Structures are given as structure tokens and as C-alpha cells.
Amino acid sequence: MGTEDDVTPVARPGRPYDRSRDAQILAVTLDALAEREYEHVTIDAVAQRAGRAKTTLYRRWPTKVDLVLAAVEAAGRPPEADELPDEGTLRADLLAVVDSPWLGGPERRLAIFTGLTSAARSSDRLADAVRTTVTEPYVAVYRALLQRAVDRGQVAAELAPRVPLLAQVIPAMSGHRLGATGEPAGREFFVSVVDQVVLPALAHPPGPATPA
Amino acid sequence: MGTEDDVTPVARPGRPYDRSRDAQILAVTLDALAEREYEHVTIDAVAQRAGRAKTTLYRRWPTKVDLVLAAVEAAGRPPEADELPDEGTLRADLLAVVDSPWLGGPERRLAIFTGLTSAARSSDRLADAVRTTVTEPYVAVYRALLQRAVDRGQVAAELAPRVPLLAQVIPAMSGHRLGATGEPAGREFFVSVVDQVVLPALAHPPGPATPA
16 A cells, blocks of 8 residues: 555654554545545544544544544655556556556545545645645656657657646546536546547547557 | 626615625625635625625625625626637637636636635535536536537537537636646636647647637
């Protein structure tokens, strides 16, 4: 789940605390966010589900914002930000991002993002965290994939000026759909945006007929 | 300002109230939203700026949500929703929407929308109102303009399936930019989205070289 890195136990003089089980609590927090609106998530319910004492959670994360912030930080950023997919075509690379196993795969991940969007509405700190650890890394991934396609000659060089704006289209459309319908953007919506907006704007015919 | 229609004085037996000056108070409310975050807008400041007694406003709109809701309703919906621009080219039609004089023209209108976006984060009722009176009508306007271009043969008929999704791109990108930068999407950003995303996805070259 990519959550282990940030929860290595740290020995602090005078404040011993076993952080080795934080990962499990934070994963349960993400599960809760995937299942209901942020306002209906409670520290008590997370504690119960994680099989931990409420006081343990409250001591470590005094408020729900603190708990969710910790869960976002533990999730890290999309692994594609560190290693770009390389599937042979721009379309396959873009679809590899939505099909990523990160955070349990597309279904759980998109549900978590929906919960985080409702959380971001309630807290400026959470909004900042979601922007810097989720939205901005995804825009960077799309920008890198599109620019690489230009560099490889898969996209005409004169279309390179469109890359920065087109890199924002998928996150923007996902957020818009969520706001307009309350429904998370699923894989099908993502594929439509790739095939009907992003690839055509780069003079690529939509898939699956896109040449390799 | 397009606000007069909804504030015609109404005589109600047993509850006389002069609504003829509501329009001015609600216009001042929009000015306040154009200038600062929703959380910093106060009924008292609106009353002072409108030159009205605070009690008058509180009697009519007991909470800030009520006041802003009334301002949104008084503003009505984009006039383009009732009469589509018809400037001869799809590009000119799309730009006519951003250059609309509605709500005082692009600068004030986009600033108001920024304020309403911050308001929508604070109140589900306001979020619903913004969605139904601003976002959805704009998506409908873009959908109608794109579909009309298909019907007129300005866009290839086989691209018609892209119209519903492309109609969402401009509102989605404006909302995304605001969330990502805190800055409203100005005219220049809008033109970029038209020229680098929407028109190319309909196999139109970007303007200003777009043929009439």
C-alpha cells in the first residue's frame, strides 16, 4: 500500500510511542473515507474498526483533521510520479495511471479520492495536503507522459505548447464530475476523457485503434 | 446587471415589505463576494455598504447563507442559456460567452464566481445553488453551441459523441485552476482552453486563424 515508509518507529527521548501499528490505523482511516462522507467519519469508529483504544488514537491525532492528514501523508504520492509507465503508446501509458494498483487499485483509490475531496471542503489544511500530495503529482505525471510522447515523436512537436494545459484536463474533469454528480469518476469516465479530449487535442485518434 | 427581474415588489397581505431595494442590497452582496473570501463577508459590512440598517437585512435574510442564496437567485442564470451567441464561428461563439456583459462583464463576473466557489465550500445549500444556477447552465450553453456547430456542418458529424464531455471542459478547467492556484480563471485562461483543448478535440485549428 506504500504506507510503510513514513511510519518507521522513531525513538524520541522522553516520549516513547510504538509507531509500528500506525500504518494499520491509517489504512483503516482511508477505508472509512472510501466508504462515507468525511463528515460521517469519526475517530471513534476508526478506533473500533482498527481494534485499538480510542485514547490511543486521540493521544496521537487529537482531531479528525490530524488523523486524516496523517493518513494522506502515509499514503504518499502516486508511484507513477517516481516511475512513469512505459507501455509503448501514449494511450496505454495514460490508462496505466488509472489502472495503477496504488492504494488497492482503481476502485478503492477513486473512492478514497472522493472521500478526500469531501474532506478538503471541510479543512484548509486538508485541502492543501490533497493538492500537494495527490492533485499536483498527478498533473506532473500527465505532463511528463505527454511531454515524453512529444520527445519521442509520437506527438507533433508543434503541439508541445498544449502539454501544460492538457496535463490538467484529467484531474479537472474528475473533480468536476464529482462536484456535478456526487459520483466518483470511475475508469470508464477516465477512458472517455483520454479518448474524447486529451488524445484528440494532440491529433491522436481515440483508442483502441490508436497505433502502437 | 440582470438582477431586476426577480425582485419585482410583491404585495403580500399581512406582511408588507418593500422589496424594491432588495436588488441594490443583493448587488452589493455580489460585490462583497467578488472582493473577498466568503468567510470574510459579513451581513453587517453589506448593510453598511448598502446604506441600510443591519436589522433590515437580518429581518429579511437571517443568515449569511440566506443573503448569498438570495443574491445568487437574483443574479439569475447566464443570459446565453436563453439566447445562444451566434457570431459566425464556433470559436467566436465560445469567446462571446466569456466576453458576456452579464454581471458587469468578465472581470467582475469571474471574481464573483471565485467568491461563490469559496461560499459553496461552506454550505451545501449554496453549493447546490451554484451548481444549478451557474455551473449546469454554462455546461448546457457549451453543449448547445458545440451541438449547433455539428448541426451546421462546422464540426464533423462523427465527432458529435464528444460533445457532452467537451461541454464540461471549460467549467471543469476553470474550477481546477481556482483550486490549484487560488486565482480565478481569467479571459486568457479561458481562451487557452478553447484554443488548446476544445477546438483541437473537434479537429479545429486554434484561433485566431480559425476560418469563418
